[in-house]
Amino acid sequence: MNPKKLGLAAALAITVSTTALAEEQVVNFYNWSDYISPEVLENFTKETGIKVNYDVYDSNEALEAKLMSGGAGYDVVVPTGSFLERQVQAGIYAEIDHSKLTNYGNLDTVMIEKIARHDPDNKHNVPYAWGTIGLGYNIDMIKARLGDMPVDSLDLIFKPELAAKLQDCGITVLDSPAEVVSIALNYLGLDPNSESKADLAKAKTLLSSVRDNYRKFSSSAYISDLANGDTCIALGYNGDVLQAQGRAEEAGQGIKVDYAIPKEGTVVWFDLLAIPADAPHKEAAYQLIDYILRGENAASISNYAYYAVANKAAEPMVLEEVLNNPGIYPSDEVKANLFTQNAHAAKFDRLLTRAWTGIKTGR
Amino acid sequence: MSIQTGSAWVDGSGSRLAKYNFFKRVNWGRVSVFSVPTLWLAIFFFIPFLVVFKISLSETAIAVPPYTALLDWNAEDAYLSLKLNLGNYLFLFEDSFYIDAYLSSIKIAAVSTFFTLLIAFPIAYLMARSKPSTRALLLSLVILPFWTSFLLRVYAWMGFLKKNGLVNEFLMSTGIIDQPLIMLQTDFAVYIGIVYTYLPFMVLPLYSALEKMDMTLLEAAEDLGARPATSFFLITVPLAVPGIIAGCVLVFIPAVGEFVIPSLLGGSDTLMIGRVLWDEFFLNRDWPMASAVAIVMLIVLVLPIMLIRNSQGKEETV
Amino acid sequence: MIETPSDSALEASPQITELPLWKQEGATPFLRIENVTKKFGDFTAVDNISLDIYKNELFCLLGGSGSGKSTLLRMLAGFESPTSGRIIIDGVDMSGIQPWKRPINMMFQSYALFPHLSVEDNVAFGLKREGLGRTEVKQRVAKMLDMVQLDHLGKRKPHQLSGGQRQRVALARSLVKRPKLLLLDEPLGALDKKLREETQFELINIQEELGVTFVVVTHDQEEAMTLATRIGVMNHGVIVQTAEPHDVYEYPNSRFVAQFVGSVNLFEGRVIEDQPDSVRINSQEAGAVLYVSHGISCAPNQKVHVAVRPEKMRISRQQPDQQENCVCGVVEEYAYMGGLTVYRVRLASGKEVRVTQPNISRASSERLTWNEQVYLFWDLDSSVVLTA
Structure with missing residues (x-):
């Protein structure tokens, strides 16, 4: 993410809102920032x-809260798979008529199959x-220690002995x-989507054993922490880590950040376009x-x-540096180890949250 | 009164008179003065409170909105049923976790309030004792932070407190410490954040209480043999009590429910009820449980404080 | 109401036959103010004042606002320290001694009662600072409240009291520590006229009963007259005259004092005859030669003022027998005030003279009225020559 792009985005946001003619043809698009x-x-x-x-949010929770309250008036939203899964159950989304999408065939069928586990x-x-x-991770800091x-x-x-280092x-x-x-469940060789209490307890034991070595639990701060050298390893989203990498390069402080997909396998997440059932402009x-x-547009998004x-249609137009980055487009071998994290039953969510708070607060 | 209206029925002019009297008797100015804040409270406090209370008595459901209705109307049998779920409240006491969170929040808020008071008192005292021209300047300095975004100010503290932040760099360069202190992501940082953010809310009521104080009272105390420290504790502090109470309430209540400061400055083990509420709402998607947590928080916090204020008000009117 | 307590006060004082201390040669003053000056920046509030006050005195500092009387009082209490000079109380130099260590208590003009404390606690405040035992504090507070007749109001808060009651609490609070010296800042200022008169005599009673030395600051000359053993009249940071009330009134030493204490008619004139026990003054303002039956020290032909109090003058349609101290004018205005009538008479020189006459007769026919030609005359020893 470079500043020029951000500046352009801001400029666009203005032009989008001011140059629009007085047509009733609109579409309300609620997307991640x-x-x-x-x-x-x-x-x-x-x-x-x-x-x-165009409106943006920065967490699935924010999106969900708006959708669950009803009447948000969005036409297109971009929830993550597990969230969509549950939201579908609540009847939030309209069914998609695939015949209306002439470019649906461009999609990667392997991925579509994985996504079908959510929907x-x-x-x-x-x-x-x-x-x-x-x-x-911070390449030099890790090297110095390991x-x-x-x-x-x-x-x-x-592993406590490694984490301690x-x-x-x-x-x-x-x-x-x-x-x-x-x-953690997958790491322990258990079903990553298990809703068994015993499995959860095992995951908790694992995480609690290393908890004291963790500096923080955070879903966003690690971007700047990695870029500034305030943290040397972070379990995070690939896009965020690459963003940190870009920032570190720009800062020119000699901090080098890289991303690795763990060989034990990890969660693959999908952000999905969906149309709320109460969308006012479904055709748009x-x-x-x-x-x-469309291939060129999907490529443009990927490059940005x-x-x-x-x-599939986008791949020829995706920049080489993006396409060949294993952190973004992993090899098929690595892909085979990826699994989806599915939505849980409400009861298990409660247990999970409770266990998580227990891990974090050491209770 | 009833006789009057009776006669008014018979005599048309009488009814006009009665009406006139009624309008004269009701002081509309007074009514409007009282009705505006009452209406405000009703719309922005009482009705939302009832809505939250209602949600707290329902059950989660996978629906929009994600909870069940309390009233159920079965048109076929013409059967109206009311279903109240007290399970959320019971659950609050089943799992010690919630009580821990309340206690921990109250502890953090109480400690912060105490330190806010400790820091605010000298500031307010200085302001109240300074020349009117300086006073205006000091007052605007106290309010000045409000001109920048609250988030920005908390972020600034992150810059101060982090491992290679200003505080550590200063302490290291002066040789006071040789290892950076871990301050960010600790309860200490939360205290700093709350004290810093809420300081003006403590300073202003204290200042207004101290400013009203007659300075000759201190001279009188000294004249009667009290050293300055003694007169401070026997005269200044008791006279500032209304300001102290107002300031503490203004700091303590929002501090208990504080969410942003502990999430930005606190560690993952900083357990506060605001965070629990967030988890209930967003992670568990359990709006009824979240509502129950909120209602209990309100009752635990607001009731004792209202009682204190009430008894204080009574004492003053005696 | 006015007469009885003052009579009893006089009876109660046993040393009335003795010469007062300030008239005794070589008596040691209880409070000595030595060349005290207080400056606030360029402004000199108190200018080189020296003053001796004796035990059991009720000394009044009388002056207008800004005369420096309050500053002097505050220096005694220790709230201000003198720029130069010394204050000695009972032989002890007070410089550097903090207010809370001085054997002095003060009654504030605003009373400065602690609003959050009950009457009892207000009075007990000073005793508790001395570290006295609870029972002793209780006893002394009760005794003091009894004396100021507030024993039934001990549990009340100051805001539940009337002005007079508050004044008495303030007095009790300042007296309960048995100070050697009690300072009173405008003690009666906040009271209405009737209450003020009552309280004046109460103050005198208490002062004589307890044998405390009082220094009172006031701008009210009547208050000073009634209360004081001696009065120090202050103006521009200086004590202009120190004397007993009677002397301040009858023998003012300057035009300022004459005018500040009571009202006075001043005639400007020049000394034409200077005898050891009398002076003759030619006053164009009066349009007459004025004779004063006391000697003054002055240069021949010096410009002086002759002061005559309005009540010392007599007014008549007929020309009196006496040649001297008789002036002629026209009644310009008069005001009937019950006990007496105040006349404003314009002399030929244009000078306006104020005369008060007791209304001895009830008949209205004798009363003078507007534009009547009248003669004003006074006894030879009724006037004072003022050179300053």
Whole structure:
């Protein structure tokens, strides 16, 4: 993410809102921040005459709270798979009529199958981007403490003796109980989506054993911490780590950040385009989604946001530095080890949260 | 009164008179003065409170909104049923975790309030004792932080307190310490954040109490043999009590429910009820439970404070 | 009401036959103010004052606002320290001694009662600072409240008391520590007229009963007259005259004192005859030669003022027999005030003279009225020559 892009995004936001003509043709798009290249929206409006009201959020929780209250008025939203899964159960989303999407065939069928674990037959979603949860690390700091040991294993943060070595330079773990517990379960050789109390207890024991070596649980602060050298290893989202990498490079302080997908396997997450059941402009929503599915547009998004898109047609147009970055587009071998983290039953969510608070607060 | 209205029925002019009297008797100015704040309280406090209370008695459901209705109308049998779920409240006491969170929040808020008072008192005292021109300047300095975003100010503290932040760099360069202190992500940082953020809320009521104080009272105390320290504790402090109470309430209540400061400055083990509420709402998606937590917090906090204020008010009117 | 307590006060004082201390040669003063000056920046509030006050005196510092009387009082209490000079109380130099260590108590103009404490606790405040036992504190507070007749109001808070009651609490609080010296700042200022008169005599009673030395600051000359054993009249940071009330009134030493204490008619004139026991003054303002039956020290032909109090003058339609101290004028205004009538008479020189006459007769026919030509005359020993 470079500042120029951000500046452009801001400029676009202004033009989008001011140059729009007094047409009733609009689409309300609620997306993650910094998650679409501005020219995609600009060109969409030019081509279709549909004004895009673009609004951003920075957590699934924020999106969910708005959708659950009802009447938010959004036409296209971008929930993450496990969230969509539960939200579908609450009847929040309209079913997608795939026949209205001429570019649906561009999508990567392997990925679509994985996504179907969240949403059977993908009735309510169209894939937008995907990524992994892995280890972001400070190359030099890790080397200084662990030598030439490869940084592609969860042992670094889950084995007390290794974690203790990294305690002084800072270990950060996502403050996201479902995902972290899922990764821990998988690490222990258990079903990552298990809802068994015994399994949860095992995951808790594992995490509690290393808890004292962790500096913090955070879902966003690790970006700047990695970039500033305040933390040397973080379990986080690949896009965030790459963002930290970019920032560290720009700062020119000699801090080098890299990302590794753990060999034990990890969570793959999908951000999915969905249309709320009460969307006021469903037709425009279809047009927007179809536009995004076009190869060149999907590529543009991938190049901008440094996230992988599950779009075969886009691949030839994705920049080499993005396409060849194993942190963004991992090899098929690595892909095979990825698993989805599915939505839990409400009861298990409560147990999970309770266990998580127990881990964090040492109770 | 009833006789009057009776006659008014018979005599048309009488009814007009009665009406006139009624409007004369009711002091509309007074009514409006009282009705505006009452209306405000009703709309922005009481009704939301009832809504939250209602949610706390329902059950979670996978629906929009994600909880069940209390009233159920079965049109076929013409059967209206009311379902109240007290389970959320019972659960609060089943798991010691919630009580721990309340206690920990109260502890953090109490400690912060104490230190806020400790720091605010000299500031307010100095302001109240300074020349009117200086006073205006000091007053604006106290309010000045409000001109920048609260978040920005908390972030600034992160810059001060972090491992290679200003405080550590200063202490290291002066040789006081040779290892950086871990201050950020600790309860200490939370205290600093709360004290810093809420300081003006303590200073202002204290200042207004101290400013009203007659300075000759201190001279009188000295004249009667009290050293300055003694007169401070026997005269100044008791006279500042209304300000102290107002300031402590203004700091303590929001500090108990504080969410932003502990999440930014506190460690992961900083357990506060605001965080629990967040988890209930967003992680468990259990709106009824979250509501129950909020209602209990309100009762635990607001009731004793209202009682204190009430008894204080009574004492003053005697 | 006015007469009885003062009579009893006089009877109660046993040393009335003795010469007062300040008239005794070589008596040691209880309070000695030595060349005390207080400056606030460029402003001199108290200018080189020296003053001796004796045991059991009730000394009044009388002056207008800004005369420096309050500053002097505050220096005695220790709230201000003199820029130069010394204050000695009972032989002890007070410089550097903090207010809370001085054997002095003060009654404040605003009373300065502690609003959060009950009457009892206000009075007990000073005793508790001395570290006295609880029973002793209780006894002394009760005794003191009894003396100021507030024993039934001990549990009340100051805001539940009337002005007079508060004044008495303040007095009790300042007296309960049995100070050697009690300072009173405008003690009666906040009371209404009737209450003030009552309280004046109460103050005198208490002062004589307890044998405490009082220094009272007031701007009210009547108050000073009634209370004081001696009065120090202050102006611009200086004590202009120190004398017993009677002398301050009858023998003012300057125009300022004459005018500040009571009202006075001043006639400007020049000395034409200077005898050891009398002076003759030609006053164009009066339009007459004025004779004063006391000697003064002055240069021949010096410009002086002759002061005559309004009540010392007599007014008549007929020309009196006496040649001297008789002036002629026209009644310009008069005011009937019950006990007496105040006349404003304009002399030929244009000078306005104020005369008060007791209304001895009830008949209205004798009363003078507007534009009547009248003669004003006074006894030879009724006037004072003022050179300052």
